[in-house]
Amino acid sequence: MNNLSFLFAATTLSRESIKLLDGDLTLYKRPHSHQWQCRFKLATGAWHSASTGSNQLAEATTQAIAIYETVKVKLASDLAIKTRTFRQLANQELALAARVVHANPNKRTHVDYIHIYTKYLIPFFGAYQINDITQELVDDYVAWRISRMGKDPKSDTQRRHAGLYKRVIERARAQGLIHQHRTVP
Numbered sequence: 001m002n003n004l005s006f007l008f009a010a011t012t013l014s015r016e017s018i019k020l021l022d023g024d025l026t027l028y029k030r031p032h033s034h035q036w037q038c039r040f041k042l043a044t045g046a047w048h049s050a051s052t053g054s055n056q057l058a059e060a061t062t063q064a065i066a067i068y069e070t071v072k073v074k075l076a077s078d079l080a081i082k083t084r085t086f087r088q089l090a091n092q093e094l095a096l097a098a099r100v101v102h103a104n105p106n107k108r109t110h111v112d113y114i115h116i117y118t119k120y121l122i123p124f125f126g127a128y129q130i131n132d133i134t135q136e137l138v139d140d141y142v143a144w145r146i147s148r149m150g151k152d153p154k155s156d157t158q159r160r161h162a163g164l165y166k167r168v169i170e171r172a173r174a175q176g177l178i179h180q181h182r183t184v185p
Helices: 002-007 009-015 056-074 084-102 108-125 137-147 155-174
Strands: 019-022 025-029 035-041 047-051
Touching: 019 056, 025 056, 035 056, 084 108, 084 155, 108 137, 108 155
Parallel strands: none
Antiparallel strands: 019 025, 025 035, 035 047
């Protein structure tokens, strides 16, 4: 029995956490992962965790400190810590619209929302990080939409597209992906 505990001593050691930077930063492994993770508490009291992308302790330590310092710089500059693509956020809105349609099939408006997200907004903005969307990109979308539709959209259509785009931006704000004071087109 002692031999078995000796053989598996390394696996129990890898699950222990390692404190860095006077205990401000913790390096640990999740139960079913080979890579080291890091976590630390933000000034807001919320925890931030990230993968170091490494299974080697020395490399993971260096990467964890780099992640910690990067987050501190982003917070000092009023930048978002995490980022998502437009597609990821729009898919959340799409799921919400699909639930409404499923619950009440007579909600034609939400069927239109699904169509606009899947045919126009996600194909154009989908690959862009939410913080990388500029006014020039929105202007390109307007021209792209006209070419895709084959005509100038009516004002109601333009308003509906703008409203759905704004929903995605507001979702990003609510999730802390865009700073509250940053203007997004």
